Amino acid sequence: MSDFEIPALLDRVFDRSEVSGDTRALLTTPIRALRVTIPLRRDDGTLDAYPAWRVQYDTTLGPGKGGVRFHPAVCGAEVTGLSFWMTLKCALLDLPFGGAKGGIQVDPKALSPLEVERLARGYVAAVADLIGPDRDIPAPDVNTNPRIMGWMADEYSKIARSHQPAAMTGKPYELGGCEARMTxxxxxxxxxxxxxxxxxxxxxxxxxxxxxxxxxxxxxxxxxxxxxxxxxxxxxxxxxxxxxxxxxxxxxxxxxxxxxxxxxxxxxxxxxxxxxxxxxxxxxxxxxxxxxxxxxxxxxxxxxxxxxxxxxxxxxxxxxxxxxxxxxxxxxxxxxxxxxxxxxxxNAGGVTVSYYEWMQSRSGAHWDAETVEARLKSRMVDAATRVFERMDEEDVPAREAAYSLAVERIARAVKSRGDRSYFAG
CATH class of the missing domain: 3.40.50.720 (NAD(P)-binding Rossmann-like Domain)
Incomplete structure (x- = not known):
């Protein structure tokens, strides 16, 4: 990706759904984007520095939600685009989250496990002011996994000086993770x-x-x-x-x-x-x-x-x-x-079960794998049915149908707080 640009499809969705100018303005650009540098002391004593990002695209529906990827091609435009898709994904699945994403420009496979751990903890330290159970909840993405999320959750708890399992999802089960999350x-x-x-x-x-x-x-x-x-x-x-x-x-x-x-x-x-x-x-x-x-x-x-x-x-x-x-x-x-x-x-199954993990981490509850999978199926079937029905009703491709449903949910939330039609009388 070069510079991130809002997909042209979104303009058609705005026009078809007749959403307010307020919603268009909010979805045109991310509300917050942070670019940091993560210093990493290598095992041989040398010091490297890696660029990293955390972008929160929209939080109309709740705290940001989105993964952290470790990859050589990570850049600000890519992370912004991913946070945009997360915004629509959470809205489509009727989750109480906005969209966010993060990443480090690194080839983690060229690092030792100890170096990856230090890098993961360094990332959390760099973005700690932006994340948390009620602000923005990171999760796994490309080249990140439960073990790495466990390190991140541990680092955040150290910084917060309190046990904060709901600050991260996709954690190992033994550290408060959710059964059925990896599948x-x-x-x-x-x-x-x-x-x-x-x-x-x-x-x-x-x-x-x-x-x-x-x-x-x-x-x-x-x-x-x-x-x-x-x-x-x-x-x-x-x-x-x-x-x-x-x-x-x-x-x-x-x-x-x-x-x-x-x-x-x-x-x-x-x-x-x-x-x-x-x-x-x-x-x-x-x-x-x-x-x-x-x-x-x-x-x-x-x-x-x-x-x-x-x-x-x-x-x-x-x-x-x-x-x-x-x-x-x-x-x-x-x-x-x-x-x-x-x-x-x-691919919304991942964030959906992350939502269940977040709920369990906040309440101290535990759901077995069968319960999680049944709840996942119910929510995915509902979302798929709504998309397929919209495709038939308006004779549009699946992507346009999905975007429309997601934007309309965000627009309803914007309107409930008061939009131009309200304040202009």
Whole structure:
């Protein structure tokens, strides 16, 4: 991403929904953006410095909510764009949160575990005045995980001089985390997909899926979809891609990658999906070109752009990542009658279960995994149903329908406090 710009689609949403100028003004730019530098003492004694950001886009509906990513490509524009999507996502799912996001421009895989810990704690120290259970609640994102969130929660409690488990979500279960949190994004995506194909009169066993990205979101989605009867024919991670037209069982592949972290006490996997025998290895870019029913994008932003959109054959694209399809590619796919289910709906399972974790951390309650998953399903089905019904009512793509519903909820909250129509008499 270069400089962040509000999607042109939002202007159409504003006009169609007839929202007030107040709402337009609030959603045009973030309310708060902080850029800091995190000094890191390396294990060899040298000192490095890493740029980092925390952006709160809108807090009309509640405190900011959004992950923290560690990645070499992180920049202010990217974090701002992600916080914008979080704003819409929380509004669409009817959560009491605004949108926020954070990140550090770093390759964490080049650091030792102790260096990653110091970096994570340094980030919290740098943004502590902006975050907290009632201000802005960080969560995991790209290259951050429960262990890192546990370090962050611990650091925030030290700074606050009190136990503050609700300041972070996505923590280890033993530190106040929520059961079913790590599978939540993948499970939520599967629920949306199931609702969509049911409306099309199709069955899981008739659907082939290729999954780009085999981290927490993509890996869990692939495993859960396989267990639900879908045929996973290709998967890829940051190192390799594999394919089998007869179907891949992703469960042992994902379990192997997870075991490497848990048994080896590592933060990140060094293995790839191609390390197990039995499937054909293909070029990573070729996965996007496969003639499958569903292309699930669970890697990074801009996986599909105007440069490669012509290669896409899948009639249904499902966004597990944030912004994996560029605006130009989105328009092209829509013209070609592809259906695209947007990330603000599809990947909202993560923030939804983070909401449940936040509630439990504030109250000291505990819900078992079955309860969390049942509540997640109810909320995801409701959101998906509203989006699909809006698509039919107004004959608009899924993204426009989702944006409209989210903006309208924010607009109602703005109006309830008094907007121009009220103060102008």
């Amino acid at each position: 939540a994004t993948g499970r939520g995506a599967l629920i949306v997909l199931q609702e969509w194909i049911a409306r099309q009169g199709k069955r899981p066993e008739d659907i082939t899926i290729a999954v780009q990205g085999f981290g927490s979101a993509g890996g869990n989605f692939a495993c859960l979809a396989h267990e639900a009867g879908f045929r996973i024919v290709a998967v890829s991670d940051s190192k390799a891609a594999i394919r089998d037209p007869e179907g891949i069982d992703p469960v042992p592949i994902f379990a192997c990658k997870q075991a490497e972290k848990e048994e080896g006490d590592m933060l990140y996997c060094s293995s790839s999906v191609a390390d197990q025998d039995g499937q054909e290895e293909i070029a990573q870019d070729d996965l996007l070109k496969l003639d499958v029913d569903v292309l699930a994008l669970a890697a990074m932003e801009d996986a599909v752009t105007k440069a490669n959109v012509g290669d896409i054959k899948a009639p249904l694209i499902v966004e597990l990542a944030n912004g994996p399809v560029s605006a130009e590619a989105d328009e092209t796919l829509t013209r070609r009658d592809h259906t695209l289910l947007p990330g603000v709906l599809v």
